[in-house]
Amino acid sequence: MSEIKSVADNPQTYCASRWGIETSFRDLKYTIGMLDFHSKKVMCIQQEIYAHLIMYTFAEMITSHVVIENKQLYPSNCSI
Numbered sequence: 001m002s003e004i005k006s007v008a009d010n011p012q013t014y015c016a017s018r019w020g021i022e023t024s025f026r027d028l029k030y031t032i033g034m035l036d037f038h039s040k041k042v043m044c045i046q047q048e049i050y051a052h053l054i055m056y057t058f059a060e061m062i063t064s065h066v067v068i069e070n071k072q073l074y075p076s077n078c079s080i
Helices: 002-009 011-031 042-064
Strands: none
16 A cells, blocks of 8 residues: 555656566567567467567577687678
């Protein structure tokens, strides 16, 4: 009950504290491709979420171990 009262006292502070959480969730959702689901059943949606998260974690584990020894071989194109 006291949490509801503190939100009612200062809603701007509450929204500011939630902003980082909401934007992080949105970025993750777009990154792992969870914009649309292929099923309407709750169990199948949960399975799809778990599959996306497992693949995202697996891809991050692989890319974290990649070492580029000579960066001159892969020049970046930074033209604007």
